[in-house]
Amino acid sequence: MSSKEEVAVDTAPKCCAPGKVPYCDPPPAPLLDPSELRKWSLYRALIAEFMATLMFLYVSVATVIGYKNQSTVDKCTGVGYLGVAWSFGATIFIVVYCTGGVSGGHINPAVTFGMLVGRKLSLIRAVLYIVAQCLGAICGVGIVKGIMKHPYDTLGGGANSVSDGYSVGGALGAEIVGTFILVYTVFTANDPKRKARDSFIPVLIPLPIGLAVFVVHLATIPITGTGINPARSLGAAVLYNQPKAWKDHWIFWVGPMIGATAAAIYHKFVLRGEAVKVLSSFRSAHQLA
Template identity: 65%
Template sequence: MEGKEEDVHVGDNKFSEKQPIGTAAQVQDKDYKEPPLAPFYEPGELSSWSFYRAGIAEFIATFLFLYVTILTVMGFKGEENKCKTVGVQGIAWAFGGMIFALVYCTAGISGGHINPAVTFGLFLARKLSLTRAVFYIVMQCLGAICGAGVVKGFMGDNRYTLYDGGANTISHGYTKGDGLGAEIIGTFVLVYTVFSATDAKRSARDSHVPILAPLPIGFAVFLVHLATIPITGTGINPARSLGAAIIFNKKAAWDDHWIFWVGPFIGAALAAIYHQIVIRAIPFKSSRSIN
C-alpha cells in the first residue's frame, strides 16, 4: 500500500505513514509474517513528510475529540441546558463514539492513537520509534489544549468555570488510591483492546479485522467510561486530562492531576507486557528462531 499515493513525491514517503495501532500491518495476503520491530530511535523520520502529516493528524483528531466530548460534559452539567438529559450514558457514548470515528478516519495516516497512553504502550511493544512516540504525544497534548480552549470560548468564563471545565478530579468518597486503580485498570482495558483488535496475525487470518478495529476500541472507551465516570470522571487519556486542566486551571484540577498520567501509563505498560509476553509470546518465539 505504501508508495502508491499520487500526492506523495518520490523520496518523501521513505518512512511509512501507516504506523498502525498495535501490530497492525494492513496485511495483503493470508501468509502471516511477524512485523519487524520499529527502531528505538530513527532520526531520519524528521525529514519525511509522512512523519509530520501523521503528527498533524494526531493533533486534529485530539482537538476534535476534546471539542465534542468536553462540550457534551458541559451540556450534562448545565441545568438549564437540554443536554442535561444525556446523562452518564450520553457522556460515555460521546467519548466512545468519537474514538470510533476518529480512529477510523486517522488509522491510515498516523494509526489513530489520539491518546499518549496508547502511544506509550505501542512504543514499549516496539511498534513505533521513540522519535515518533514523542512527537505524537506532544501533538496530542497540543490538540487537547486547543480543543478545550475552543469549548471555553463557546461557553464563556463563567459557565465554563461553573461546570468545572470538564476536568478530571477524584470524586468525593473515593481515595487517591481508588482513582489511581481505576485509571490503571481502565487504561489496561483500552490498550489491551487496541493490541487485540489490530493484531497483525489476526489481520492475516481474518481480512475484516483491520476494518472493524475502530469499533471494539471505541466500545472499550464507552464501557470504561460507564464504569469509572463516578470515580474520576474517567481519564485513561493523559492528553484529555491535561487539556481540560490547563484551560480550567483551578486548584481542584491540579491536586490529583498526576494520577491521570501515572495511572494510564502504568495501565498501558501492563497491557503491552501482557499482550506481547502472555498472549503472543513474542520473546519465546524470538528465542526459538535464534536457536
C-alpha cells in the first residue's frame, strides 16, 4: 500500500462503515451550555433568525393582505389561495437557503422546539432563537402594517383564527398534523446520512422544507389560515390586536409544539432506530444482571 493510500485510510471517518458514504452523527447537544453565551456564533445566529423571520413575515403577510384587497373588488383577481401558499413556501425556501449555514434556518419556534426535543441544540440556544424569531415576526408584520395600513386594518391583518364551520378541536388537530409534516421534513432533510449523500446539491435541504410549507398551507388555509409557526401567528396577532386574533391564539402555540414533539420523537426513535438501540441496551444490562 502506498503512503497516499495509508493517509486516506487513516483520515477516513471512524464512524463510517467501509464502502459507505462518509457521515458522522453529531453527539447530542448539552441541555444547558452557558459557554454558548460567550460565543459570537450564537449572536450571529440570533441576528440571522431575527432577519430571516422578519423577511418571511413581511413577504407572506403582505401577500395575504394584497390578495384579500384585490379580491374585494373582483373575486377572480389576485394570487388566490394557491399563490398565498406559494408565497409562504417559496419564502421559506429562500430564507432557509440563505441562513441555514449560520443558524440552521429554523425561522419557526416549533422547528426550534422540535430540535430541542431531538437534542440538536441546547435549551439556552432554543429559548434565544424563539425570542429572536418572535421579535422578527412582529417587526416584519409591523412593516406590512406601515406600508398597507388601511387594508391591513380592514382585512384581518393576516392573523390566524379558526374559520367558520370548524371546531376548536378540528383546528388544533390541523395545526398538529401540519406542523408534524413540516418538522418531520426538517429532520429528514438535515439527517447526517442524507446530507452526506446529497451535499453536492445544496438546495436539497431548503427545497423540501419549502415544499412542505407549501403543501401544508394548501391543506390548512381553509381551516385556520395555517399557523404551523407560532412566531408567524404571534406577529400578526400583536399588530392586528383584535379579539378575534387572540380568542384561539393558544391553538397556534399548543398545536405546533405537539406536532413538533411528535415529529422529533418519530424521527429519533423510529426512523433512526434509537428505540431498538435503547431496547438492546436494556436487554444486555438485564442479561448481565
